[in-house]
Amino acid sequence: MPAPDDFVVTPYEVKGKVDYDRLRERFGTQELSPELLARLHHLAGGELHPLLRRGVYYSQRDLGPLLDGYANGRPFFLYSGRGPSGPLHTSHLLQFDLCQWFQRRLGVPMYIQITDDEKFWARSGLTREETAHWGLENLYDILALGFDPKRTHIFFDSRSIAALYPLAIRVARKISYSNVKAVFGFTPSTNIGLGFYTALQSVPAFWPSWAEGRAVPCLIPCGIDQDPHFRLTRDVAEGLGYPKPALVHSKMVPGLLGEGVMSTTGNRADDALFLNDPPKVVERKLRAAFTGGRATVEEQRRLGAVPEVCSIWALWRTRFAESDEKFEEVTRSCRSGELLCGDCKGQLIERVHAFYETHADAREKAKSWAESAIVTEPPRPL
Amino acid sequence: MPAPDDFVVTPYEVKGKVDYDRLRERFGTQELSPELLARLHHLAGGELHPLLRRGVYYSQRDLGPLLDGYANGRPFFLYSGRGPSGPLHTSHLLQFDLCQWFQRRLGVPMYIQITDDEKFWARSGLTREETAHWGLENLYDILALGFDPKRTHIFFDSRSIAALYPLAIRVARKISYSNVKAVFGFTPSTNIGLGFYTALQSVPAFWPSWAEGRAVPCLIPCGIDQDPHFRLTRDVAEGLGYPKPALVHSKMVPGLLGEGVMSTTGNRADDALFLNDPPKVVERKLRAAFTGGRATVEEQRRLGAVPEVCSIWALWRTRFAESDEKFEEVTRSCRSGELLCGDCKGQLIERVHAFYETHADAREKAKSWAESAIVTEPPRPL
Numbered sequence: 051m052p053a054p055d056d057f058v059v060t061p062y063e064v065k066g067k068v069d070y071d072r073l074r075e076r077f078g079t080q081e082l083s084p085e086l087l088a089r090l091h092h093l094a095g096g097e098l099h100p101l102l103r104r105g106v107y108y109s110q111r112d113l114g115p116l117l118d119g120y121a122n123g124r125p126f127f128l129y130s131g132r133g134p135s136g137p138l139h140t141s142h143l144l145q146f147d148l149c150q151w152f153q154r155r156l157g158v159p160m161y162i163q164i165t166d167d168e169k170f171w172a173r174s175g176l177t178r179e180e181t182a183h184w185g186l187e188n189l190y191d192i193l194a195l196g197f198d199p200k201r202t203h204i205f206f207d208s209r210s211i212a213a214l215y216p217l218a219i220r221v222a223r224k225i226s227y228s229n230v231k232a233v234f235g236f237t238p239s240t241n242i243g244l245g246f247y248t249a250l251q252s253v254p255a256f257w258p259s260w261a262e263g264r265a266v267p268c269l270i271p272c273g274i275d276q277d278p279h280f281r282l283t284r285d286v287a288e289g290l291g292y293p294k295p296a297l298v299h300s301k302m303v304p305g306l307l308g309e310g311v312m313s314t315t316g317n318r319a320d321d322a323l324f325l326n327d328p329p330k331v332v333e334r335k336l337r338a339a340f341t342g343g344r345a346t347v348e349e350q351r352r353l354g355a356v357p358e359v360c361s362i363w364a365l366w367r368t369r370f371a372e373s374d375e376k377f378e379e380v381t382r383s384c385r386s387g388e389l390l391c392g393d394c395k396g397q398l399i400e401r402v403h404a405f406y407e408t409h410a411d412a413r414e415k416a417k418s419w420a421e422s423a424i425v426t427e428p429p430r431p432l
Numbered sequence: 433m434p435a436p437d438d439f440v441v442t443p444y445e446v447k448g449k450v451d452y453d454r455l456r457e458r459f460g461t462q463e464l465s466p467e468l469l470a471r472l473h474h475l476a477g478g479e480l481h482p483l484l485r486r487g488v489y490y491s492q493r494d495l496g497p498l499l500d501g502y503a504n505g506r507p508f509f510l511y512s513g514r515g516p517s518g519p520l521h522t523s524h525l526l527q528f529d530l531c532q533w534f535q536r537r538l539g540v541p542m543y544i545q546i547t548d549d550e551k552f553w554a555r556s557g558l559t560r561e562e563t564a565h566w567g568l569e570n571l572y573d574i575l576a577l578g579f580d581p582k583r584t585h586i587f588f589d590s591r592s593i594a595a596l597y598p599l600a601i602r603v604a605r606k607i608s609y610s611n612v613k614a615v616f617g618f619t620p621s622t623n624i625g626l627g628f629y630t631a632l633q634s635v636p637a638f639w640p641s642w643a644e645g646r647a648v649p650c651l652i653p654c655g656i657d658q659d660p661h662f663r664l665t666r667d668v669a670e671g672l673g674y675p676k677p678a679l680v681h682s683k684m685v686p687g688l689l690g691e692g693v694m695s696t697t698g699n700r701a702d703d704a705l706f707l708n709d710p711p712k713v714v715e716r717k718l719r720a721a722f723t724g725g726r727a728t729v730e731e732q733r734r735l736g737a738v739p740e741v742c743s744i745w746a747l748w749r750t751r752f753a754e755s756d757e758k759f760e761e762v763t764r765s766c767r768s769g770e771l772l773c774g775d776c777k778g779q780l781i782e783r784v785h786a787f788y789e790t791h792a793d794a795r796e797k798a799k800s801w802a803e804s805a806i807v808t809e810p811p812r813p814l
Contacts, residue, residue, distance in 0.1 A: 167601045178602060178814070208601060212594040212808075219549045219590060220560060222625030227609065230624060242612060243604030246628035426594075432560070 109299035131163035134184035139322035141303035171243035193416035261429035308340025491681035513545035516566035521704035523685035553625035575798035643811035650677035690722025
């Protein structure tokens with residue numbers, strides 16, 4: 051018999067050991083099934099992103115109808131976002147990695163929302179200067195993943211409000227205090243900005259339909275903890291005359307400190323690899339990271355290690371094992387006891403250094419076009 | 433012994449017979465004293481607006497310090513607004529009449545906020561097209577009162593949001609759900625737009641300080657029922673580094689139907705003179721209006737009538753008796769029984785017709801510059 055709610059997942063809090071299948075049931079989402087993956091593989095010209103192949107994305111809403119539409123000449127667009135409270139860490143890239151793959155393989159537009167207003171409302175310790183600063187810094191990191199300047203559009207909330215607000219007005223009338231209280235667990239001391247915010251977060255899911263004057267389907271890749279935000283979006287969609295956005299959900303990434311989901315809130319900077327960590331800090335964090343290894347070398351040689359609980363294995367899985375062969379080799383030799391944690395960390399550190407170097411170059415290039423992709427005007431009267 | 437709270441006044445509801453002195457005590461505002469009126473008279477070059485002379489404005493917050501500043505070369509600005517849900521009626525003009533007088537006599541700038549978003553959130557029966565339409569229509573009527581195109585700036589919310597939002601973000605973090613619940617009586621079914629709205633309504637009171645990079649004092653003339661909105665504004669002002677806005681409050685105008693404060697919400701179009709009522713409708717409404725007259729002519733000749741309860745007398749008082757001599761003559765002859773209600777109404781109808789004709793011309797002129805006065809850009813980074 052399963053235990054009662056022994057874990058909590060909301061957009062603002064993750065507590066306890068998450069059972070992802072039960073979370074899917076609790077949220078009422080559908081499985082990202084082998085059939086759907088096979089269809090995606092086919093539509094993408096015989097390729098699947100590693101995050102899809104390796105089960106990191108595992109849940110969805112309405113992906114089937116979206117793919118039906120695409121197969122019948124009805125293109126969709128991608129929507130994802132970031133609340134800028136500090137530097138990005140590698141697990142923040144999961145949703146953007148998948149978006150970039152969709153864009154590259156299917157040629158679809160991407161809309162990115164940078165919520166410098168929300169983070170100011172959500173974190174009393176942050177100044178507006180900080181959320182605006184990190185908004186741009188985060189944006190450069192995201193664009194550096196390889197988004198196409200011709201097909202990528204940015205809502206930077208404080209600067210894009212004229213483009214978002216006419217539609218946000220309509221969304222906001224359809225969402226009550228009790229709705230946001232139920233979904234986000236807000237209290238009477240929550241500020242009125244954060245309450246309003248979910249209206250603004252819904253807008254990009256409808257914006258292209260508004261712009262084009264016809265129903266344009268939307269796909270939102272996100273961590274499953276963000277599903278409640280978009281459940282509200284889906285609830286109001288049809289009343290506004292727009293299609294409900296489809297979703298694909300990833301599991302959350304375990305942190306380097308081995309205490310559950312990666313989170314650097316509070317004094318937990320060592321739980322994650324920030325994209326602006328210098329090489330020595332990367333090395334220090336990874337050398338200290340929690341693994342699935344055994345107490346002694348002898349024991350590990352004999353019993354093997356446990357990749358499923360290992361923060362280093364999670365990094366191989368989600369980003370740094372580019373080929374399936376490499377990923378399978380790491381997993382197999384870890385489990386068998388051939389690969390010891392120190393060696394495994396050493397290999398990973400080299401891969402991370404190489405990625406950071408490539409990323410730094412791509413980031414400089416992204417700076418040259420980021421500003422011009424920020425949307426500042428509504429597309430037409432509403 | 434005064435009765436307990438036998439009347440209710442909030443920005444969204446007025447119930448019961450309002451005792452204005454008790455309301456002032458309840459709200460904690462100060463008297464608009466003879467001393468303050470004398471100072472105003474002096475600063476305005478030996479003139480007082482009839483609404484000040486006749487006691488329609490009767491309450492204030494921090495008017496004294498504002499006038500001290502003005503006398504010492506520190507000019508202030510005026511701020512008032514309108515939530516567009518339909519045509520204006522004459523009592524909507526009270527706050528703008530006073531603003532226009534201040535602008536004309538003291539040369540100060542005027543900021544007008546048209547809240548087409550708020551009214552959409554507050555009235556589920558209104559469409560966005562309607563609030564936007566009435567926003568412009570109302571604006572023309574307001575500007576037609578004689579505002580100076582060179583000193584008048586308009587925030588039309590749905591179109592000025594880029595100018596308002598950067599500051600609204602900062603205001604919103606300082607206001608909680610429990611604040612707005614306490615002030616406005618919101619319930620769990622209130623939508624998140626209306627909750628957020630008070631942040632946007634506060635912004636114009638601080639906007640010129642933001643624009644000029646120094647503390648610019650603000651004066652807000654309004655009906656006393658709107659005081660709670662600006663109490664929140666005053667509460668957050670100093671934490672944001674801006675001066676608290678000063679206020680002058682008017683009493684509310686009794687409706688033509690004789691059932692309390694003028695309000696045309698619901699099917700009560702006959703409670704007020706709309707500025708777009710044709711002459712025949714004006715005449716019909718005024719002929720049917722509630723007065724302070726007696727049951728018979730004989731009784732009225734003998735006892736006189738009671739101007740204080742009369743909706744016709746309220747119109748003379750607030751707008752249509754341009755000279756004090758006329759106003760005193762109407763009041764005296766009403767009270768003495770010389771002037772009967774039919775004759776009084778006949779005289780008023782002529783004055784209203786004349787005003788509507790002049791107003792229609794001024795309104796056409798206002799259309800030529802209204803659009804160019806709408807503020808669409810923030811004045812500087814914030």
